[in-house]
Amino acid sequence: MSAHFGSLQAALREGLPVSTLRVVIPIPSPITVAIAATVERYPVHRIYCVGRNYAEHVQEMGGDVERTPPVFFTKPADAVLADGADFPYPPRSQDVQPEVELVIAIGQGGANIAVDAALSHIYGYAIGNDWTRRDLQTTAKRGGAPWDLAKGFDHSAAVGAIYPVGSIGHPCRGLIRLEVNGVERQRGDLSAMIWSVPAIIAELSTYVTLVPGDLIFTGTPAGVTSVVPGDQIECHIEGLGTLSSRVVERQ
Numbered sequence: 001m002s003a004h005f006g007s008l009q010a011a012l013r014e015g016l017p018v019s020t021l022r023v024v025i026p027i028p029s030p031i032t033v034a035i036a037a038t039v040e041r042y043p044v045h046r047i048y049c050v051g052r053n054y055a056e057h058v059q060e061m062g063g064d065v066e067r068t069p070p071v072f073f074t075k076p077a078d079a080v081l082a083d084g085a086d087f088p089y090p091p092r093s094q095d096v097q098p099e100v101e102l103v104i105a106i107g108q109g110g111a112n113i114a115v116d117a118a119l120s121h122i123y124g125y126a127i128g129n130d131w132t133r134r135d136l137q138t139t140a141k142r143g144g145a146p147w148d149l150a151k152g153f154d155h156s157a158a159v160g161a162i163y164p165v166g167s168i169g170h171p172c173r174g175l176i177r178l179e180v181n182g183v184e185r186q187r188g189d190l191s192a193m194i195w196s197v198p199a200i201i202a203e204l205s206t207y208v209t210l211v212p213g214d215l216i217f218t219g220t221p222a223g224v225t226s227v228v229p230g231d232q233i234e235c236h237i238e239g240l241g242t243l244s245s246r247v248v249e250r251q
Contacts, residue, residue: 031077033105033126033215036161036241042105042123045213047075047157048204049101049130053194053219070195070203073147075217081129081158083243088250089229090153093133096227098158098245099220100178100186100235102171103128104197105162109211118198121210124165127235127243128217129158129178134226159215160235160243170197174238176221180231188221190237195219 021027032041051071081087089096107123130151137150173191177184195203200218204210227233227247235243 028078031080033080033159034082034161035124036163036167042162043213044077044080044215045211047077047079047215047217048208049073049075049151049217050195050200050219053200054188054192054221055194056188056192056222070200072204072207073151075130075152075157079152079155079157081131081155081245083158083160085155085158085245086248087131087155087158087233087245088248090131090133090156091250093135095133095135096247097132097134097224098178098180098227098233098235099130099132099224100176100237100243101128101130101217101220102126102176102190102197102237102240103159103162104201104216104218106201106210106214106216107165107212109209109214111205111209113202113205113210115198115202118201119165119170121201122165122170122197123212124162125168125171125240126162126215127160127237127240128215129233129235129243129245130217130220131156131158132224134224157215157217158235158243158245160241163240168239171237171239172196176237178223178236179234180225180227182232182234184223185225186221186223192221193219 031044103126105123108121133150140147176188178186229247229249231247233245
């Protein structure tokens with residue numbers, strides 16, 4: 001039996017297989033991220049990001065380091081850029097900056113998650129690069145406008161392979177750094193995060209119901225810098241390996 005639904009999500013809620021749907025355009029391919037040392041993939045549902053989570057970076061951006069609730073913003077799932085893939089320099093920006101971050105991969109959903117239960121909701125961790133059009137973000141901030149086009153553009157969420165909790169535990173300290181053409185630009189320690197991983201999950205889950213497949217970028221240390229086509233970017237987090245991207249001209 002086939003049916004015509006207004007959205008793929010509505011059809012799936014009805015329990016119908018995708019093959020039975022009569023859709024008016026091709027169904028997009030699922031967005032997935034590699035699982036370290038396996039052929040399995042992690043399907044991405046949504047991407048949340050935390051701003052202002054390292055004190056030195058807050059100061060670098062001209063903000064107040066007083067501990068206030070974290071700033072959350074989002075990127076579309078199809079902004080994912082795989083490890084080793086080229087990063088096309090985005091249009092309408094002259095100041096594009098990479099930001100190395102620890103990424104949480106949610107494995108168990110929930111709302112209003114307690115801090116002391118938050119770690120049980122995590123599938124694993126990965127390295128992320130929160131690509132940012134800094135000039136567009138600065139203009140948006142000054143005008144009180146949203147950051148969407150500064151943060152949620154094509155290829156703006158680079159993510160390395162996810163390491164399951166069973167293989168690495170829950171990293172709460174360790175070196176996090178970023179290199180441009182072999183020169184270190186960002187350096188910090190995961191222990192310097194203002195909001196810990198459990199606190200981030202607990203707070204975010206008071207705004208939205210988290211579900212398996214959600215990724216959370218947890219913020220970046222100080223030292224952000226602009227890049228240009230031709231630059232090679234290497235992101236490192238202790239225990240999670242390296243995430244690489246080469247900046248190229250947009251075609």
